[in-house]
Structures are given as structure tokens and as C-alpha cells.
Amino acid sequence: MTPLLRRLRQDLFATPADGLVTVLLLALIGAGGFAVLHWALGQAQWAVIRANSTLFAVGRYPLDQQWRLWLLTALLAAATGLSWGMLRSHPRPDRGGSLWPRNDWMAVGMVALLSLALPSLLGLALPLQLRWWAIAALLLLLRWLAGRFGPLLPAPLKRCLPLGLPLLYLLGMVLIGGGLALEPVSPSQWGGLMLTLLESSFAILLCFPLGVLLALGRRSDLPLLRWGSVVYIEFFRGAPLITLLFLGQNMLGFLLPGGVAPERVWRAAWVLTLFAAAYLAEAVRSGLAAVPRGQLEAARSLGLSTPQAFTTVVLPQALRVALPSMVGQFISLLQDTTLLSLIGLMELLGTARTVMANPAFLGRNAEVYFTLAVLFWCCCAALGLGSRALERRLNPSTLA
Amino acid sequence: MTSSVSPARTDAAPMIEACAVQKWYPNGFHALRGVDLTVQRGEVVVIMGPSGSGKSTFLRTFNALEDFQQGSICVDGIVLSDDLRQIDAIRQEVGMVFQQFNLFPHLTVLENLTLAPVLVRKRPKAEVEQQARALLRRVGIAEQSDKYPGQLSGGQQQRVAIARSLCMEPRIMLFDEPTSALDPEMVREVLEVMRGLAAEGMTMVVVTHEVNFAREVATRVVLMADGEKVEEAPPEQFFSNPTQERSRRFLDQILISNP
Known part of the structure; x- marks a missing residue:
């Protein structure tokens, strides 16, 4: 027996029960995979995607x-x-690494x-x-x-x-x-994947500093700052995103000074940002709680001021701990952008709905939704891979 | 601030002068009950005592890691008050070594040393790095400077922590049970470094249970119990002929494990 066969046998067929589970799962996976392939290659009519590929990519x-x-x-x-x-x-100086892994x-x-x-x-x-x-x-x-x-x-x-x-x-x-x-x-002409990525990247980039400030505010000694942060975080975590989005479309215009009513696209982006910041603040807070008290004491006893101690010693460690849950927030933020279709934005889901409403492509829902799912999966997988690479690079432990 | 400092900064003035320091914890516990201590320049004062006696708390008041409610503390001519700038000024002059090392795990050994001198003292990075490498050589871990603290043994980490404090060129070093978290075989390498420091004339206040270190290095030994100073004497007198009954009981207990 070749080593490969031996290993397969060890991993998959070590005992009769193992073998049974293996065979059952293989059958299940095979049947499911076959059904999807059969549909995708045989029954599905991809003309709807081909004809609208530009629309899906950049809207109008x-x-x-x-x-x-x-x-x-x-x-x-x-x-x-x-x-x-x-x-x-x-590569990191303490580890080295291949140029072409x-x-x-x-x-x-x-x-x-x-x-x-x-x-x-x-x-x-x-x-x-x-x-x-x-x-x-x-x-x-x-x-x-x-x-x-x-x-x-x-x-x-x-x-x-x-x-x-x-x-x-x-x-x-x-x-x-x-x-x-x-x-x-005009932003009303933006759409498709471009709009989805624009909204989510805008919210991700801006909610990060805002969330960190909120988390620090929540731990502050100043009562007003502390209570302000708590009220903000609890307000945005207590309301469903969709209500906030509707609220934003109706209210943001009144709240901002001088009758500046930003375009719908930007109003939605700001609501997404404010919403995500509240969740991010909680992730950062858990990271801050994980940094031992002695770290701040050591930094302070070396003469660092409190802001210096936080930016160079406490936050880098806290953010490292919080990274996985922060990326989780980013991924759900990306998926939450589909809600924007309900307030009339032509992001991916909104575009999909207009395409499916076109009589020429009646009944092609499965193809459209399947494409959407794959697109979202690709974006989220990229975020996940990136964050894991970052974690590996930042992890100061002995594990290489 | 500077005008009030300079007249006191003569070599004759004591490095630390603590008078009748009283501290209550927020829960009402009376941790320090009027402790006095004067440390002259170049002295090595060892503070001993059972756990819960307030010795670490007392030590930590010297660089304002702990506050106190009554009494006064004067470090290197600067009176400790609530003024944050004074506290920052004192902390630059006072090095501290912790029981748990408290190295910064996300920075390399070298970065641990250079962080504060560059950030606080605003010294050029290249110059600080040179000094840091020299200090690492002196504590015997020159070849580990690019590693992260988590990759070192406990004894090595504590020696890095000492070097990190020294890199700020402090006028006094505080040690808070520096060997208590170490495996027995690593205690010696840390004590060696501390002995060397004392021999060079560094002013040191050391909270420790290491009897031999106290006997050989200390100029004075202080015994604390229940938030009070029980006894203060040169080591030869303290270990062979203590005046207080409480000291005798304490010595009986620790000399069993530290013959």
C-alpha cells in the first residue's frame, strides 16, 4: 500500500463506524455537488447574468x-x-519567510x-x-x-x-x-458591486477610529464622556439597522446644519458607519479588558503619559485581541449593505431586483441569487483571509 | 516646578523621604498606617515582611502608582502631589521592576528598551539603540535583542525589564518582588544583575524575600507588618539580633526556608 492510501485509510476508515460515517458523508456531498453542478451546467440559463454583467458591476x-x-x-x-x-x-525579522510560499x-x-x-x-x-x-x-x-x-x-x-x-x-x-x-x-447613477464595495469600505474605514474612541470613552474617568459613549453604543445596538436606515433617510437632513442634505447614498453610508461603530466599540472594549493592568503601570512608570501609553502599549495589544471579532463585524457590515436595497439604493441586491423585474428575464431568480451569493462569498472570504494573514503577522508568540 | 526643585537637589539631600504615609483602600482597608522611610543616595534598602503587610503598596507610592491620603513623600527633591506634571517628572527619574516583568509583548526586546527614552526623553533613536544594546550586553542577553519577550525564559525577561528601566537612566530603582515569579534556577541570574547595580552605586529600594541578597547587599533592612514599619536596622543586626518580637517571629518563619 502506498503511504497516501495508508493515510487515507487511517484518517477515514480506521473503524467500521468511521467508515460508515465517511461513506454516508461522501454520498451526501456527492449528491449535493452533483445536483448543483447539474443545475448550473444543464438547467440554469446564464443569459441573464451575461446580458446584465455591466449592470451588476457598476449599475447605471x-x-x-x-x-x-x-x-x-x-x-x-x-x-x-x-x-x-x-x-x-x-517578512518579520524574527521569523523570516519564503518570497514565494x-x-x-x-x-x-x-x-x-x-x-x-x-x-x-x-x-x-x-x-x-x-x-x-x-x-x-x-x-x-x-x-x-x-x-x-x-x-x-x-x-x-x-x-x-x-x-x-x-x-x-x-x-x-x-x-x-x-x-x-x-x-x-451623480451618486444616483452608481450601483452594483461598485456601490456595495463603496458603501461597505466607507463604513469600515470610518467606523474603526470612531469605534476605538467610543471604547476608550466608555472606560474614561470623565463621567460625561463615559455616559455619552454608553448611551451612544446602547442606542445604536438597540435599534435594528433597517429602522436606522429609514430614520437616516428622513431625519439626517434636519439634523445637519445649514440645510445640507447629503445624497441618499452618503446618508446611508453615514448611518452604516455610525451603526457599525457601536458594535466595533464593544469588540475593542473586550480587547482592552484583555490587556493586563501591569502593562499600563509599566508604561506609566517609564514616564509615558497616558495618551502615549495607550497608543504605543495598550491599544496595539487590545486591537490584536479584538481583531477576529472586528473582522467578524466588518463581514456582517458588508452583508448588511443588502438592506440598502430596501431604501431604494441600486447596490447588488437592488440591481438584482430590477433585473428580475424585467419581463425578459422572468423566472431567472435562482441564477441571479446564486451569482449574488458567490459574489458576497468571495468578498467575505477575501476579508477573512486578509485578517488571518494579519493575525499571523502580528502574533508575537513563539508559533511561527 | 523647576524653581522648587533645584535648591533641594544637592547630593546631601536624601533620595527618598517618606513621612507618616497613610493609605486607605476605597473599601476602607487601612493599608499604610503612618510609615516613615528615608533613603540616602547610593543606599540599598530592602523591605521585607509577610504578604499583606503593605510593603509593595508602600513601594508603589514612591512613583505614584498608588496614591495615599496623609503624610508626604519627596523623591529626589520633588514633592509628590496630585500635579500630573510632577508625577511624570518623578517617573522619569524612578525605574521600577515588577514581579510579573510587565514587558510589552508586542514589541521586540530592543523596542521594549528604546520606547520610553525615544518617546519621553526625545533622544535620537540611533543613540538610544546603541545604549540599549550595551545594557543588554551588561545583563547578559545581547543576542536576544530581536526576539519577542514571549520567546524568553522568565529570568531573561526580568533581566530585560531591569535593562528597560536602566535605559531611562533613572536616579533610583524600585524592585517589587523581582524574583518571586521565577523558577528557583533563574533567581540567581537576576540577583547577580541587581548585585552589580548596587556595586555601581545605584540607589535601590527592594521588596524581596531573598534573605541572602538582603544580608550581602542591603545597607539597611526594613520589616513591615500590618501596614506599619516594625523594625529598621543594618542587615547584620537585623538578622542576628532583632529588637522586636514581631521581627523574630518573621525571621523564624523565613529562615526555615532560606537557611
Whole structure:
């Protein structure tokens, strides 16, 4: 018997009971997988996705301005490749690490396969297919370049590189919305996956500092600050998001000064942010509680002021502990953006509902929802993978 | 603040002067019942006593980790008050070593040492790193400087903690049971470092149960019990001929385990 067979036998068929469970589960998985495949390849009619792929991606964004989104996608791909390569070529000094670990080859394969297969499956025109190939090639090229030549960059430049990410985010906002000599595109024309990612990334980025401040406020010695934070957190955790969203659409206009009534898209983004901050504050609070008292005492006895002690000693440890539950919050925030369809935004679910309402695609609900589920799954899986990589990198224990 | 400090800062003035310090915990427990202590420059004062006697609490009042309600404490010419700037000023001059080490687990050994000098004293990083490496060499762990505290043994961690305090160039070092959390075979390496410090003339106040250390290194030994100072004497007199009955009972108990 080969070692592989022996191991399979040990793992799956060690006792008759084990064998029975294995066979039953295999049968179940096989039947389920076969049914899905049979449906996806045989019965499903994917024309609905093919015909509406642009709608699902960017909504009703004006056709003559879509080059801006292509440019943004290319920039994001470049930033991804660059960060990926820099991370691999700068492993933690106490551990070392391979420049090309096996997982990275798998990721390269996935990127290549998706960029080759997906556009043609979607039936995109050849020029569009070529653009996707170019974007994937750019990502992989920068991954290689940053891995190979990243360490040669001068240190001050390397320190400045992370600043590029917030700049890129702002640039992305300009590219999408217009301004700086670009023709404005009204938020009512934004939609699809782009709008989903825009709303969730906006809320994730802003709810993080807000949540940390709330968590610190809740532990503060100043009674007004403490009670203010508690009331805020309990208010936003006590009301369902959908009611807050409706409330936001109706009330935010009155509350803000000078009759500034932000576009619906932004009102929703702010409500999402305020809502997520309350949950994030609780995650951060549990992290703060996990840092031993002696850490603050040691920092203070070295002469650090309280703000210095919190920013350099307590918070880095607390956030590390809170990271998994924070990412959990981010993932549910991403999924919560589907509620925006109920207040009339054309994010992924809203787009899907208009597509399904089109008489030409009557009864194609299964295909549409299946696609949506896969898209959301991909986004959440990416968040989860990213957070686990971050945890591994930050974990100061002996485990490599 | 500075004007009130400079006249007192002469070499003749005591490093620590604590007068009739009284402390009640919020639950009403009377932890310190009027304790006096004067520590001259270059002295090594060892505070002993049964657990719950208030010796750690007393030590922690010297750098304002614990507050007190009555009495006064003056450290290196600075009177301890509620003024936060004075407290920060005192903490820069007073190093503290804890029973549980309290190293920062998310920073490397070297970063543990350089954090405060760079952040608080605003010294250039390269210079502090050089000094930190020298200190690590001195406590015998130069080759571990890029590791994280969790990768070191208890004795090594405590030596890093001592080096971390020394990197701030303090005028006085406080030790709060520095060897109590260590395995027996690691106690010696930490005490060696402390002996070296004392030999160089560092002013030290040490709360410990290590009789041999007290006997060989201390200039004075203080016994505390139930929040009061019971006895204060040079070590040879303290260990061989204590004047108080309470001291004799305490010595009988600890000398059984520490012959």
C-alpha cells in the first residue's frame, strides 16, 4: 500500500463506524455537488447574468465615463500586487519567510484563471476581455517586481508607501464621483458591486477610529464622556439597522446644519458607519479588558503619559485581541449593505431586483441569487483571509 | 516646578523621604498606617515582611502608582502631589521592576528598551539603540535583542525589564518582588544583575524575600507588618539580633526556608 492510501485509510476508515460515517458523508456531498453542478451546467440559463454583467458591476454608470472605473480597477490591482510583493519580501525579522510560499502560487493561479475564464464565460467583447487580462497581468507583474526589487528601495520611500493607500482611496472617490476637472457623476447613477464595495469600505474605514474612541470613552474617568459613549453604543445596538436606515433617510437632513442634505447614498453610508461603530466599540472594549493592568503601570512608570501609553502599549495589544471579532463585524457590515436595497439604493441586491423585474428575464431568480451569493462569498472570504494573514503577522508568540 | 526643585537637589539631600504615609483602600482597608522611610543616595534598602503587610503598596507610592491620603513623600527633591506634571517628572527619574516583568509583548526586546527614552526623553533613536544594546550586553542577553519577550525564559525577561528601566537612566530603582515569579534556577541570574547595580552605586529600594541578597547587599533592612514599619536596622543586626518580637517571629518563619 502506498503511504497516501495508508493515510487515507487511517484518517477515514480506521473503524467500521468511521467508515460508515465517511461513506454516508461522501454520498451526501456527492449528491449535493452533483445536483448543483447539474443545475448550473444543464438547467440554469446564464443569459441573464451575461446580458446584465455591466449592470451588476457598476449599475447605471454612464457608459462614456466608465474608463474612470477601469482606471480605478487597474490602480487597485497595482496597489494589491505591490503590497503583496512588499509583504512577502519583508517578512518579520524574527521569523523570516519564503518570497514565494506555496499558497502564493495557488493565488497566482487563481488570478490568472479568473482573468482568463470569467470574462469569456460572461461573454464580454474581446477588447473588454483584453482589459481584464491586462489588469491581472499588471497585478502579477507588480507582485513580482515588489518581491524582487522591493528590498532595494530606500528606507524613507518604503515608510511612505503605506500613505499611498488612503490617497488611493480618495483618488478612487474622485474617479467615481467626479471633480478635479472630471465630469461629475451623480451618486444616483452608481450601483452594483461598485456601490456595495463603496458603501461597505466607507463604513469600515470610518467606523474603526470612531469605534476605538467610543471604547476608550466608555472606560474614561470623565463621567460625561463615559455616559455619552454608553448611551451612544446602547442606542445604536438597540435599534435594528433597517429602522436606522429609514430614520437616516428622513431625519439626517434636519439634523445637519445649514440645510445640507447629503445624497441618499452618503446618508446611508453615514448611518452604516455610525451603526457599525457601536458594535466595533464593544469588540475593542473586550480587547482592552484583555490587556493586563501591569502593562499600563509599566508604561506609566517609564514616564509615558497616558495618551502615549495607550497608543504605543495598550491599544496595539487590545486591537490584536479584538481583531477576529472586528473582522467578524466588518463581514456582517458588508452583508448588511443588502438592506440598502430596501431604501431604494441600486447596490447588488437592488440591481438584482430590477433585473428580475424585467419581463425578459422572468423566472431567472435562482441564477441571479446564486451569482449574488458567490459574489458576497468571495468578498467575505477575501476579508477573512486578509485578517488571518494579519493575525499571523502580528502574533508575537513563539508559533511561527 | 523647576524653581522648587533645584535648591533641594544637592547630593546631601536624601533620595527618598517618606513621612507618616497613610493609605486607605476605597473599601476602607487601612493599608499604610503612618510609615516613615528615608533613603540616602547610593543606599540599598530592602523591605521585607509577610504578604499583606503593605510593603509593595508602600513601594508603589514612591512613583505614584498608588496614591495615599496623609503624610508626604519627596523623591529626589520633588514633592509628590496630585500635579500630573510632577508625577511624570518623578517617573522619569524612578525605574521600577515588577514581579510579573510587565514587558510589552508586542514589541521586540530592543523596542521594549528604546520606547520610553525615544518617546519621553526625545533622544535620537540611533543613540538610544546603541545604549540599549550595551545594557543588554551588561545583563547578559545581547543576542536576544530581536526576539519577542514571549520567546524568553522568565529570568531573561526580568533581566530585560531591569535593562528597560536602566535605559531611562533613572536616579533610583524600585524592585517589587523581582524574583518571586521565577523558577528557583533563574533567581540567581537576576540577583547577580541587581548585585552589580548596587556595586555601581545605584540607589535601590527592594521588596524581596531573598534573605541572602538582603544580608550581602542591603545597607539597611526594613520589616513591615500590618501596614506599619516594625523594625529598621543594618542587615547584620537585623538578622542576628532583632529588637522586636514581631521581627523574630518573621525571621523564624523565613529562615526555615532560606537557611
